[in-house]
Amino acid sequence: MPVGIEPMEAKLVTELPDEPGWQFEPKWDGFRCLAFRAGREVDLRAKSGKPLARYFPEVVAMLAALKPSPFVIDGELAIPVGGTLSFDALQMRIHPAESRIKKLAAETPAILILFDMLLDTKGKSLIEAPLTKRRAALERFFKAAGQAEGLKLSPYTLERDEARRWLDDARGAIDGVIAKETDGPYLPGMRAMLKVKCLRTADCVVGGFRYATGSREVGSLLLGLYNEEGKLDHVGFTATITNAERPAMTKMLEALIEPPGFTGKAPGGPSRWSTERSGEWEPVKPKLVVEVRYDHVTGDRFRHGTKLVRFRPDKAPKQCTFEQIESQKLPRNVKLLLT
Secondary structure (H helix, E strand, O other): OOOOOOOOEEEEOOOOOOOOOEEEEEEOOOEEEEEEEEOOEEEEEEOOOOEOHHHOHHHHHHHHOOOOOOEEEEEEEEOEEOOEEOHHHHHHHOOOOHHHHHHHHHHOOOEEEEEEEEEOOOOOEOOOOOHHHHHHHHHHHHHHOOOOOOEEEOOOEOOHHHHHHHHHHHOOOOOEEEEEEOOOOOOOOOEEEEEEEOOEEEEEEEEEEEEOOOOOOEEEEEEEEEOOOOOEEEEEEEOOOOOOOHHHHHHHHHOOEOOOOOOOOOOOOOOOOOOOOOOOOEEEOOOOEEEEEEOOEEOOEEOOOEEEEEEOOOOOHHHOEHHHOOOOOOOHHHHHHHO
């Protein structure tokens, strides 16, 4: 099986399928990873095909020490921190200095969460086998691995109601739920699975805005939350503003322009989040509250752009605190995976 084989992917949908014949699994917030072993050689590959082995030496060493071999397994690299999974800690691993990687590997070791198997320990390809047989082979492999530290087996359920509870209870600890056809083969590079993401909302203060490129109308709102010191920190943006809304919204925002906008962390500061346009923003009085929909929180800010749901004139800006987006622990029925 070539190292360059692509993992099977998922198509984003809004609801879990309710007909029979589906298996549901948590969608973990990590780096998708195919792990290959032949003899003592181990390789890790990202979804993009890029090599990951040098960034996760502790996972390579763990896989190289397993008794079962050869194998090709599909899973998620993740780093547990404080009862949940830290995407920040994962990103810190992608570092050019080997000494830095080794230090982080010792301080915050990664785990590999298994959810599929492409090649069994007898060297037989499972690509065309149905999911039921691949899962059975994966469970035998995991049992033979002897509960190796750093190797975890993702739970699953055949009950849609339980999967729905995972979505309702996760609150950021997992990324969503994946649905796989129980009789389906492994289809490399194809969106043959379904995924429903955990989408949550938060009320944020508008601390500033940016004009659209080449325009004098608003392009995006800069969002803030109050920290424990009572200062307004920049946490992200929303740019889902319709053309019909822009003129009136621009007029409203321009009437509120007044520095500093953010009294804590502000856009444009030196950080890996900065962009070439990060300094081009207008501060406004912290008077406006908006409800936004988001998927991920990384560290203390939204990882991606958010969707503007509505303005909240009924909400006081000081009520918009970080408590809304703080990391949550895993649902009880999946947290055992991290113990």
